[in-house]
Amino acid sequence: MTPRVTFAVAGRVLTQLRRDHRTAAMLLVLPCLLISLMWWMFEDSLGEPFDRFGPALLAMFPFIVMFLVTSVTTLRERSSGTLERLLAMPMGKLDFLLGYAIAFGLVAALQALIAVGVSVGLLGLEIEGSVWLLGLVAVADAVLGSALGLFVSAFAQTEFQAVQFLPAIVFPQILLCGLFVPRDTLPEALSAASDVLPLSYAVDAMTHLTRGTSTSDVWVDLAVVAAFAVAALALGAATLRRRTP
Amino acid sequence: MMKNVVEVRNLTVVRSGRPVLDGLDLEIGPGVTGLLGPSGCGKSTLLRSIVGVQQVAGGEVSVLGEPAGSAPLRKRIGYVTQAASVYDDLTVTENLRFFARVLGCPDDEVAKAVEAVDLGTHKDAVVGRLSGGQRSRASLAVALLASPDLLVLDEPTVGLDPVLRRDLWRLFHELADGGAAVLVSSHVMDEAERCDQLLLMRDGAILAQDSPEAIKTKAQADDVESAFLKLVEAAA
Numbered sequence: 001m002t003p004r005v006t007f008a009v010a011g012r013v014l015t016q017l018r019r020d021h022r023t024a025a026m027l028l029v030l031p032c033l034l035i036s037l038m039w040w041m042f043e044d045s046l047g048e049p050f051d052r053f054g055p056a057l058l059a060m061f062p063f064i065v066m067f068l069v070t071s072v073t074t075l076r077e078r079s080s081g082t083l084e085r086l087l088a089m090p091m092g093k094l095d096f097l098l099g100y101a102i103a104f105g106l107v108a109a110l111q112a113l114i115a116v117g118v119s120v121g122l123l124g125l126e127i128e129g130s131v132w133l134l135g136l137v138a139v140a141d142a143v144l145g146s147a148l149g150l151f152v153s154a155f156a157q158t159e160f161q162a163v164q165f166l167p168a169i170v171f172p173q174i175l176l177c178g179l180f181v182p183r184d185t186l187p188e189a190l191s192a193a194s195d196v197l198p199l200s201y202a203v204d205a206m207t208h209l210t211r212g213t214s215t216s217d218v219w220v221d222l223a224v225v226a227a228f229a230v231a232a233l234a235l236g237a238a239t240l241r242r243r244t245p
Numbered sequence: 246m247m248k249n250v251v252e253v254r255n256l257t258v259v260r261s262g263r264p265v266l267d268g269l270d271l272e273i274g275p276g277v278t279g280l281l282g283p284s285g286c287g288k289s290t291l292l293r294s295i296v297g298v299q300q301v302a303g304g305e306v307s308v309l310g311e312p313a314g315s316a317p318l319r320k321r322i323g324y325v326t327q328a329a330s331v332y333d334d335l336t337v338t339e340n341l342r343f344f345a346r347v348l349g350c351p352d353d354e355v356a357k358a359v360e361a362v363d364l365g366t367h368k369d370a371v372v373g374r375l376s377g378g379q380r381s382r383a384s385l386a387v388a389l390l391a392s393p394d395l396l397v398l399d400e401p402t403v404g405l406d407p408v409l410r411r412d413l414w415r416l417f418h419e420l421a422d423g424g425a426a427v428l429v430s431s432h433v434m435d436e437a438e439r440c441d442q443l444l445l446m447r448d449g450a451i452l453a454q455d456s457p458e459a460i461k462t463k464a465q466a467d468d469v470e471s472a473f474l475k476l477v478e479a480a481a
Contacts (some may be wrong), residue, residue, distance in 0.1 A: 008346035016334045019371070081330035085387070088296050089347050090319040242314065243300045245260055 001094045009099020010106075013073070017107065027069070028111055031061035032118045039123045054125040055206035056179040058115055058134070062108040062142035063199055064170055070104060070149030071162045078153065084244070093240045097150065097233050101143050108142025109135055129209035133218055137209065140225045141202040147232035154239030173199035178207075198228035249274055250395055250426040251295055256304035258290050265290045266449045268304070273428055277414075277421045279440030280430040281469070287449040288430040289327060292397050295428070296324045309394055320348060323388030323396045327403075329380040330387075333373030337364055337383050340372060341390065350391040358386040361416060363409075378405045385413075389420075396420060396427045402436065414439045437469035445473055452476045 017024055035057050042048045077083040086096065112135050119125040127134060152169060156162040176186070176194035183194050183204075194200045205221035208214070251273035258266040265287050280288050293299035294306050297314020306313035309321060331340045341355040359368050362382040367375060372383055385401055396417075402410045414436075417427045421441070429440070437443055437457050445452040445460070453460050453476055457469055464472035 002349075004349065005347050008343055012332070012335070012339075012343045015339060016332060019334050080333075081326045081328045082332060084298055084326065085324065085330040085344075086347065088298050088319060088322070088324050089344070090316070090349070091347050243298055245300050 001092045001098070002090075005091055005095040006099045006102065009096055010102040013100060013103035014106070016073075017103070023069070027065055027107060028114055031057075031065065031111060031115045034061070035115060035119055036123065043123075050119075050123055050125055051210060053179055054119055054123070055210045056177060056203045058112065058119065058138065059141055059199065059202040059206045060174060060177070060179070061115060062111060062138045063145040063202065064166070064174075065111070066104050066108055066142040066145035067149040067170055068163070068166060070100060070146040071153045071156070071165060072149075072159055074100070074150050074153040075156055075159055075162045083240070087240065087242045093237045096240065097147075097236055100150065101146055101233065104146045105139045105143050108145075109139050111142075112138030125210065127210050128213050129211075129215065129218065133215060133222075134206065134209050137202060137205045137218070137222055137225070140222055140229060141199075144198055144202070144225055144229040144232060147229050147236055150236040151232050151239060154236075170199075173197045176200065177203045179203065198225055201225050201228075250309060251428070252305075252307045253291075253295070254305045256291075256294055256306055257302045258287075258294060258299060259302040260290070264302075264449065266294070269449070269451060271444060271451055271454055273426065273444075274442065275421065275424075275426045276441035277417050277427045277429065277439070278442040278444060279437055280428060280444045280446060281434060281437055281473075282432065282446030284432050286446050288432075288446055289399055290449075291446070292324075292399050292428070292430060296322055296397050298324075320391060321394045323390070323393035325381075325385050325388045325396075325398045325401055327399045329372075329377075329384040331372050331380065331384050334371065336369050336371050337375075337386070338368045340383060341386055344387045345390050348391040354390050354392075358389040361389055362386045363412065378409065381405075382409075382413075392423075392425070394425055396425055398427070398429045400430055400432070402429075402431065402433075434468075434470040434473060443469070445469075445476065447473075447477060452480065 038053060038057060039050050043050045116134060120127060148169060152165040153162055176190060176197055177199045183191060183200060186194060201221040201224040205218050208217045249272040253269055253271045256266055256269040257264060282288055290299060294301055295308060295313055308318055311318050337359060338355060341358055342352060345352060345355050359365055362385050364382055367379060372380055381401060388396055402413055417429060421427050440457060443457055443460055444454045460469060460472050464475045466472035466475055
């Protein structure tokens with residue numbers, strides 16, 4: 001691994017994103033719009049507290065968006081021949097993966113900053129714990145999404161197929177993460193399933209941060225999310241082959 | 246005898262159960278070597294094996310004295326795939342600067358590579374908006390970075406304007422004069438005359454390897470295309 005190469009990849013990915021105004025705007029604005037929509041639906045019409053699902057939304061968006069963006073961009077690298085060219089050059093697989101993780105981690109941090117700003121400033125979400133730690137959870141969550149997206153891109157031949165992994169890999173995690181039914185009231189089998197899905201821990205971490213000032217539970221959840229991200233990156237690295245058929 | 250840049254011994258590549266290359270033996274020396282043969286005869290597979298990105302079923306490929314695909318070679322080979330492997334949403338300069346950083350070569354190589362492929366007037370244009378020929382030249386420029394000892398170019402002149410094609414062949418010879426070995430594939434037989442050495446390929450096998458003159462004399466043909474036909478008939 002060479003830091004020069006890692007940062008070259010990260011810088012390039014950010015330049016590409018900056019050039020694509022529409023994607024950049026969607027990445028930053030869309031989560032806020034959707035969070036506002038949920039607030040409007042629940043708090044304004046049902047009178048349910050936004051605090052119940054606000055944290056889950058903050059955990060969901062970085063994960064979903066980064067999964068989608070990474071699976072499509074890396075698939076494009078695989079099919080356009082740029083990945084083959086890079087792997088024929090003195091580039092470590094980790095340089096490639098970490099470069100992507102750094103770039104999308106930065107975007108996720110910015111996205112979280114805006115989403116938290118809107119949730120707290122405009123929609124009245126109360127955060128008892130540290131906002132910085134909240135940002136850190138969002139970044140870990142985004143890196144997890146990127147790593148998983150990178151991994152699944154190896155199993156898709158077209159961008160069309162890559163997008164189909166969203167309902168396959170991400171939706172079950174959204175359904176079981178505690179947003180719709182609290183995790184401890186789920187049927188036993190589903191509760192066990194939610195215990196092995198990483199998004200559950202990201203949502204738990206966000207919930208702890210909004211409800212209390214104790215950080216010990218948050219660190220445990222964060223460690224679980226980070227461990228999943230590292231495992232997904234390792235799996236992603238295994239799918240990057242210098243020699244292909 | 247001059248030292249070989251590439252040595253291929255008994256190379257076998259199998260793809261979806263079918264042998265694409267079957268026990269290939271060949272040597273490539275300095276200068277400009279043309280790999281000529283019809284589409285689908287295994288040219289790209291052979292080039293990929295030399296660069297070290299092809300899964301091979303058997304045999305040995307050594308490049309500059311090292312096994313193909315080994316780490317020390319990654320900086321010494323410039324490789325251009327058939328499709329332009331550059332980022333469409335970056336400018337020519339941004340693409341080159343990125344690859345230069347990956348290779349660890351100074352930024353002034355970028356300007357030199359842009360000049361070499363004559364893209365100076367388009368250096369700040371986004372690659373996706375360039376013509377097909379300009380995009381493939383941008384891809385070629387990436388391969389020129391870091392002054393590689395071996396250039397492997399998969400059909401770099403396809404679809405280009407004749408003037409540009411002539412200029413590129415001139416560039417290949419300049420690079421060869423500068424000490425790099427240049428391996429160029431093409432399915433257009435009339436490019437054969439521009440090469441120092443030829444490898445004629447058909448159905449995953451090498452029909453002949455020699456200079457264009459020697460091949461024509463041996464086959465008693467006026468041009469390389471007729472020589473190719475005679476060799477195919479003789480082999481049948």
